Amino acid sequence: MHKISYIIKREYLSRVKKKSFLMMTFLGPLIMSVMMMGPVWFAQLDNEPVHKVLIADESTLFENVFSNTKNLHFIRMEKAYVQAKSLFHASPEIQTLVHIPSNLSSEIEVYTKSNHEVYYRYIESTVKQKIYEHYIRGEIPINVKRVKIEVQSYEKANVVKQVLSYMGVILIYFFIFLYGIQVMKGVIEEKSNRIVEVMISVVKPFHLMIGKIVGICLLGLTQFLIWAGLSGGITYTLANYFQLYRYSDMHLQDTLAKGVDVDLAMDMNMLVSTLESLDLFLIIGSFVFFFIAGYLLYGALFAIVGSASDADTDTQQFIFPLTVPLLFSVMMTPNIISNPHGVLAKVMSFIPFSSPIVTMVRLPFADSNPYFYWELAGAMLSVIMGFILTTWMASRIYRVGILMYGQKIGYRELIKWFFYKE
Amino acid sequence: MLSIKNVTKYYGEHRALGDVSFDVPTGCVYGLLGHNGAGKTTLIRMITQITAPDSGQIFIDGERLVRKHIPMIGYLPEERGLYKKMTVKEHLIYLAVLRGISKKEALEKISYWLEKMSIADRENTPIEGLSKGMQQKIQFIATVLHDPKLLILDEPFSGFDPVNVAIVKQEILALKKKGTTIIFSTHRMESVEELCDEITIINRSQNVLSGRIDKIKEDHRQAIYTVKIKADKVNIPFVKVLKERKRNGVLRLDLMVEEGTEITSNALLMELMKYGEIVSFKEKLPSINDIFLKHVKPELNAQD
Structure with missing residues (x-):
């Protein structure tokens, strides 16, 4: 345990000090808010028909x-x-x-x-x-x-909930993919540096792999916490500045009586009352869970890719199949928003590979499904089982792959390595 | 110190090692010789517990080799490297702590070794900023920092510049003096005679020869003598002249006693004395390279 935590520490510290990490961490919320405000601004330019x-x-x-x-x-x-x-x-x-x-x-x-x-x-x-x-x-x-x-004709759609869904999807996709790639790059780096054989003569390959995956996971959480803190701070400041509490259900009538623009007041009321009605702790807590579990699931697969490659250029053939379930889930987001508790949504949230994204889409709509918490628990269980499976697979392939140099690796080799004895 | 008993390893259909056995005594430099792909690295990876034998056992100090023995071993692989972004000190501490040394102890040893290798002023330099020669020194230090009882060097001199080769050879001998057992794996024979006390030759995954170097040489003596004699011609029955050169009235001969003839060197000397004044007389023992080639040659075509 001591050794693993020492590996985790190195993997974490060596990355958290990088300039690119700091840039991304502090510019990220800015880019996100521009991305989110952009469509709103464009929508306002539109001339709505009568x-x-x-x-x-x-x-x-x-x-x-x-x-x-x-x-x-x-x-x-x-x-x-x-x-x-x-x-x-x-x-x-x-x-x-x-x-x-x-x-x-x-x-x-x-x-x-x-x-x-x-x-x-x-x-x-x-x-x-x-x-x-x-x-x-x-x-x-x-x-x-x-x-x-x-x-009647339309599910009680709510723009605030949809925005939350999309934010969840983008963040989960972004975190899983970017941090998964970091695992892969870290493995390739150790391999091409030729440090890996020294390392595994000191620690078990599994410890080295887990140390790297967990270290990078902590890096992702650090980034998320800074983002959440910054965005929370900014939102809180803005909310106070615009005195948003005036538009809550409790104060709305008084506010309207003071002669505010009614259009604006109603819009703000919807925003504020939706946010109040949402269980933000559940959403953020679930996000953290699905980030960690989804990342562990994909991170292990990315570790396999890294162990089977000598250089970044070899990785394409393996990365593509990894991205398919993630991309498919992202593409299905509009369908799931329109029917957040339908068959597609349910099935996809029980498949470990799509569950992290699909469940994030469904979370803001939790209140319209009495069984949602059971389904959430099921989705969490499936992702946990998923990452146990992929980590086990990865540990078997990784230990062989990291010592293979200068070969063209295909799926056949990966399967062969999986069955090698220790 | 180390005992390899009937070790066999397969990778799929490919046999990497077949029933290899030998013993490495404490405090010696043990040469592990063989062509690329003969199975040396597979064997070393089993001693370092990177992989495990399919059958057979490895014992260290009489105990079955297990993970608790890892801190006893220092391993410099043929494919070796460093974390380029870490500083010299960080890197050395990292590996030392993973091997179970306290950080404080590691720091003391690091300054000792950096001083000894005359790179003490670089301890806070990132490794990518070091010359290749310095990086090689760091790799060596990282291998020996925790005072391993068993040091395994796989092709330690490949890619080293001559100055570093000399330094590392000197350190290997110094460690041997301190009682460290050293396994020295190579397919190049130049350093073997200089450093090794015993060797094992592995060819096509099998142990073809093991033993003390002097004993092996003794066993492989072909009764060849190098003679310098002031004479014009030498002609002794049962003795073949392999090489003959004359310079300044001195005849230089390589003589081989024909097989089946028992003749002591004294008797041969007596015979030679009849032809003229002996300047020098020496038995020519085969070099390790000759012995190596003799044992692996029949298979050479199958290699590579």
């Missing part, structure tokens, strides 16, 4: 509530809901139907043909906002907080 919204107001309470906005034209019908519905289905130009039941006996329902989540969110917040405005003026005799809006 959408027609049919209001089936059986309560007749909302007579003058829905005035047209720049993008939304409202058509109000006090007829029976059934008629409005058939009109909605018959007219392609009508995108959305809002059903307000008489006496507000049940929830206000919104049906939309669009499956564009940004558009849906916009409709939802506009409808909500119109209702709020009139409530504040005392024109609607109900408590706004009791109005619930239920969307």
Whole structure:
């Protein structure tokens, strides 16, 4: 144990002092925020087309509530809901139907043909906002907080959750891949330096491999913690600066009463209330878990690649199959967001190779699946078993591979080495 | 010190070592000779426990070789290197601590050895900033820093410049004097006679010859004598003249007593004295190189 921890220490310290690590650690959050703000900024440049919204107001309470906005034209019908519905289905130009039941006996329902989540969110917040405005003026005799809006055609998508999903995916992919590559490069370096034979005459090959993998893992965690600390600090500062607490559910009514821009207030409320509703500790804790477990799983495979290569150029044939499950999971992200508890999502979170990414996508949507925590536990178990398996495989191939020089290595050799006796 | 008993190792179908046995006595320099690919490195990797024999055993000081013996061994592999980014001191401490020495003790030994190899001023230089010769010195220091009882050097002089070869040879002999047992593996014979007390020749994964160098030479003597004599011609029955050269009235001869003839050197000398005045008379023993070639030659075509 003493030897392993000493190896870990060297692997860690020799990398943490590198300029490239410091650069990446402190520039990373900046690059990330630019990456995240970029699409938002572009989206704002877009000229949204005009959408027609049919209001089936059986309560007749909302007579003058829905005035047209720049993008939304409202058509109000006090007829029976059934008629409005058939009109909605018959007219392609009508995108959305809002059903307000008489006496507000049940929830206000919104049906939309669009499956564009940004558009849906916009409709939802506009409808909500119109209702709020009139409530504040005392024109609607109900408590706004009791109005619930239920969307039928689209899973209750939420941009904040989606952003969190994508952030989780990008971070996990980035960490697993970059740090996995570092393991591979470290192994190749030891091999091409010819230090490896000296090392394994002193320590077991397995200890050398594990020392390297764990040392680099700690490096990744260091980077993540600095990132999380920096981003948390920046977010906290900004949140205080903009007094975001004003838009929480608790303070929203007071804030609206003070005459803030309602559009902005509603947007901010969604952001703040979503963040409040999320179990951030669960998400961050799970991220750390899936980073470590996923990295260990792939790190062991990258160690195999390193041990079978004399130089970086030999590695392509082996790296490609390693990246396939990671890339496939990243590509599936939109599908999983649209149906975070569907069959695809469930199956992929039980496969150790895709689980780290897919589970990160699903985490922000945990509240809409009562069995999610069981599935999370299952996903964690599968990744743990996965890395035990890959580490075992790696230890058998690595010990032979590191002493092989100047050969062209193919999969056949890897299998042969696996079965070599000690 | 070290006892190799019937060691066999296969890599897949390929036999790397077949039933090899020999003993290395304490405090000697033991030569392990063989062509590239003969199985020397495989054997060394078993002594250093990088790999294990398929069958057969290795004993060290009478005990079955296990991992607790690793700190007793110092190993300089043929393929050797250093962590280029670490400083000389960091690198030496790292390996020493992994071998179970305390950091404090390591530091003392490091300054002793750096001083001895006259590179003390470089202890904080990153290894990539050292000349190749200095790096070789560091490799040697890293191997002996923990005072191993058994030192294994695999082709220690390959790539060394002549100055370092001389320094390392001197250190090898100094360590031997201190009681260190040294296994010296090579396919080049030049240094063997100079350094080794005993040898084993491995050819095509098998032990073809083991023993003390003087004994082996004795066994391989071919009754060849080098003679300088003031004479014009020498003609003795049962004695073949292999080489004949005349300079300033002195005849230089290489004589071989024909097989099947028992003749002592005294008797031969008496015969020679009849022809003229003897200037010098010496039995010519075969060199290790001759012996090596004799034992591996029949197989030479199968190599490489």
